[in-house]
Amino acid sequence: MDNKTVYYKPLPPKPATLLIIERGKQLRLVSLIGSMRIGRESANSTNDIDLSSGIASRNHGEIIYEDVEGVYYYRDNNSLNGTFYNGVKLEQLNERGTRAVRLSDGDILRIDCDNLLNPRSDAVILIFSTKFSSDEMWRRFSLEGASHVDIGRGITDGISLTDFMASRQHAALDLIDGKWVISDKGSVNGLAVNRSVLQGSRELAVFDIINIANTTLIYLGSEIIFNEVRIKTDPQAHIQRSVVMSVNINEVKVRKFNSFAKKTLLSNINLDVESGDFILILGGAGAGKTTFIKSLMGSIKRTGKVEGQVLFDNMDLYKNFKMLKHKIGLVPQFSTTRDNDTVYNTIMDAANIKLAGEYSGAEIKQRVDDVIKKLMLTSLTGSLVKNLSGGQKKRVEVAIQAIGDQEVFVLDEPDSGMDYATRVDLMKNLCSCTDTGGVVMVISHSPDDAADLFTKVIVLAKSQRDEVGRLAYYGDVQHAYEFFGVDKLSDIVMEINYEGGHGRGDEFIDKFERTRRG
Amino acid sequence: MHKTSRIKQTFVYIKKNFRLFMNQKDWKFIIIAAVISLLVCGVVGEKMFETYESTKSGFFAIISAAIWIGIFNSIQGVCKEHDTITSEYRSGLHISSYVMSHVLFDFAVCFIQTAILMAICCLFIDFPSEGIIVEGAVVEYFLTLFLIIWGSDIMGIMISSVSPNPNTAMTAMPFVLILQLVMSGVLFELNGWAEKIAYVTYSKWGMSALGSIGDLNSEDLPLKLSAVFPNVVRLETEAAYEATSENLLKAWGCILIIAVCCTIISIVSLKIRNRDS
Secondary structure, eight states, X not given: OOOOOXXXXXXXXXXXXXXXXXXXXXXXXXXXXXXXXXXXXXXXXXXXXXXXXXXXXXXXXXEEEETTTTEEEEEEOSOSSOOEETTEEOOEEETTEEOOEEOOTTOEEXXXXXXXXSOOXXXXXXXXXXXXXXXOEEEEEEOTTXXXXXXXXTOSSSEEEOOTTSOTTOEEXXXXXXXXXXXXXXXXXXXXXXTEEOOSEEEOOTTOXXXXXXXXXXXXXXXXXXXXXXXXXXXXXXXXXXXXXXXXXXEEEEEOTTSXXXXXXXXXXXXXXXXXXXXXXXXXXXXXXXXXXXXXXXXXXXXXXXXXEEEETTEETTTTHHHHGGXXXXXXXXOOSOTTSBHHHHHHHHHHHHHTTTSOHHHHHHHHHHHHHHTTOGGGTTSBGGGSOHHHHHHHHHHHHHTTTOSEEXXXXXXXXXXXXXXXXXXXXXXXXXXXXXXXXXXXXXXXXXXXXXXXXXXXXXXXXXXXXXXXXXXXHHHHHHHHTOSSHHHHHHHHOSSSSOOOXXXXXXXXXXXXXX | OOOSOHHHHHHHHHHHHHHHHHHTTTTHHHHHHHHHHHHHHHHHTTTTTTSHHHHHHHHHHHHHHHHHHHHHHHTTTTGGGHHHHHHHHHTTOOHHHHHHHHHHHHHHHHHHHHHHHHHHHHHHOOOOSBOSSSSBHHHHHHHHHHHHHHHHHHHHHHHHHXXXXXXXXXXXXXXXXXXXXXXXXXXXXXXXXXXXXXXXXHHHHHHHHHHHHTTTTOTTSOOHHHXXXXXXXXXXXXXXXXXXXXXXXXXXXXXXXXXXXXXXXXXXXXXXXXXXX
C-alpha cells in the first residue's frame, strides 16, 4: 500500500428530512441539504429553518452534516430554553453550544421548557428522517374524546390510509386505562412499532413511530400524524430522494461444500441505496456478486451467516424478514415464469396470490392494469410467455414483482444471451422503473450498452490477500471512470480481475477505503 | 399477520393448472392412458375370470398400468417449477395451496383416465355383475382403479416435490414402479421387512381391493392345473382377497391414507426447500 495523499472529492449530502411540528401550523417537511441553521423567525433572520414558536431562540441550534461519514449531527447553540434529544436535554459543552449529537432516523428534537413532564403547548418538535420525502403530504388525526380508532385503507371512520399495501382493517387503537394500545387486526403485511414487528398489541408511548407498509404514523399523545402515500405512477411525483436501504455488512460467511467449516465470502460492505437509484453491480469471477445479492434478499441466511445488518426502511431486514421480504423483488438470471401461460394471466395470478385476501376483484384488476401499463406490456397481454423476447420476458418478471409494491428490484444478469438492441431496450425499461422512486440493481456483463442510464456503480473485487470479496467502489458512473482510470465500465472488471485481467483488485479496494476515510 | 387465504390461492392455481394443461398439451397424458389401457386389456382381457392365475395376473397388469398412468401424470409437474415456487413463495404463496391445487386438479384428470381405462376394460373383459358393497361390480372396479391412479398421481407429486430437477424425478420413477410391482405380493411371496414395506404400496392394497371384488378366493376360479387334473383344488384361501365389505373398505382406506401421507410429505418437503426464501 502506498502512502500518498489521496484526493478526496466530497459526495453530495445524503438525503434527509426534518418533519417540523408547531402549534397552529401546518406540518412542515424540510429537506436537509448539508449543514443548516435553526432559529426563531425574525425580520433579519439568517436561519435556514425558521420557527414561529416564541420559546425558540433566534439562533437556536444547527444541523451539521459530516460529509466524510455522511452523517448528520445536531447542536444546540446554547439557546435560552434548550433542546431535548430523544427526551434528554442537551447540556452545554462550551461557549459555542452543546455537544453535537448524531442524528439517526426517527430521532426527536424538542424545543421546550426544562420540565418535560409539563410540556408547553408551543413546544416545537423536529423529527429527523432519511425516509420521509419533503414532497409528501402529512395529515393529523386527533385522538381527543375517542376510545377506539380503526386504522385501514380507505376506511370512512378512523385513520384512513391511502397506501395500497395497507389492509382495509389493518390495525386499531384502543384507549385502555388512559393509555392508547395499538393492535394488528390480522393485516396482510403487518406493522412495526419503533422498527420492531408488532405481534398482537402494545401500549404506545409518545413519539412512537408506527410503520404500516409505506405509511409512517407518529403518536404524539393527543394526536396521530401520518403521511399520505400516493400511487406512484407519475414520474414527476418523485422529486425528493430518500434512503431506502442501508447495507452495513461486516462479514458474510457460508458453509464450505462438504464441510462444516465456514468461509468468508464478503467483507466490509457499507453503502446506502437511495430511491430512484439504477445501480450496476460489477465484479470479477468470485468477487461475491451473487453472495451480495443473497445478502440483500435475506436468503443468504439459509446457507451462511451475516455479521452486520441490512436496514430496509430503517428496519433490520434479517430480524423483520417476514414483514420486509415482500419489498425486495428478485428477478433471477433464468426465467421463473411459466412459458405456456399468457402475459396477462401470469401477472393476474401473481396479483391474486399477493392480494386476493385483502383486495376486491376490481382493485386487483386495476392494479394489474396499472402495472401492465407502467411496464409497457399492454400489447403483449394475450401472448404466451414462451413467445416473448428475452427483454419482454424480463419485463413480465419485473411486473410480477411490481404488483406487490416492491421498492427494490434486484436482477441477476437480465441481459445475458440478448443481442445489443434488446439489451439497450431492456436497460431503458428497467431504468424507467426507477422514475417513480423504485430502486433497480442489476448485475450485468455488458454494462457499457447503457452506461449513461446507471446512477451508481457497485464494484466488488476479490482480494488476493484473503480471497474475500470487498467493496472496490461505490459511487456514480463518471467518478468510476476517473477512479479506475478507464473509459469503459467493462474495463473496470479487467482492471480488478486477477485471472485474465490486470490484477489491481487490492489496489482499488485500498484506494476506495482511503477515499472513504478522507 | 396473515397471507391471502389458502382456499383462494388453491383456486387460482387450479385455474392456472387447467390453462397450462391445455396450452402445453398435457391432455396427451389422457391419450397415453387410453393407449396403455388398450394394450393391457387387449392382452389380459380374454382370459380374465377363467382361471385363478389368469384373473390374478390380469388384475396385476391393470394395477401396474394404473400406477404407471398416475405417476406419469405428475412426476415432472412440481420439480420443473422449483424456481417459480421459490419466487412465488416469497411473494406470499402458501405451499399447501400449491400442492392441493395439483392434487385437486389431477383428481379430474385421473377421473377421466379411469373412465377411459374402465371403458376399455369393459370392452375386453366380461366383469361379473355383482359387487360387494354396491350392486354393480363395475362401480367398485371404477372406484378402486380411480383411487390407485389418483393415489399414484399424488405419489408422483411427492417424488417431484423432493426431486431437485426433472432428470432426478424421471430417474426415480422406474425404481418406484419396480418397488410397487414387487411389493404387490403377486410375483413373490413377501416375508419379513418386505411384507412391512408392502403396507405402504398402492399395488398391495389395489390387489387386495380388486381381488376382493373379483372374488379371487371363489371356487368358480379354478387353478390352471385343475383343467388337466380335476382333483387339484385350492385348499387355502388368501385373506387379502376375502370378498367382504370390510376387506374392500380397508383396502380403499389404506390407499387414501398413503395418498394423504404423500400429500403431507410433498408440502413439508417444499416448505423445507423454501424455508429461508
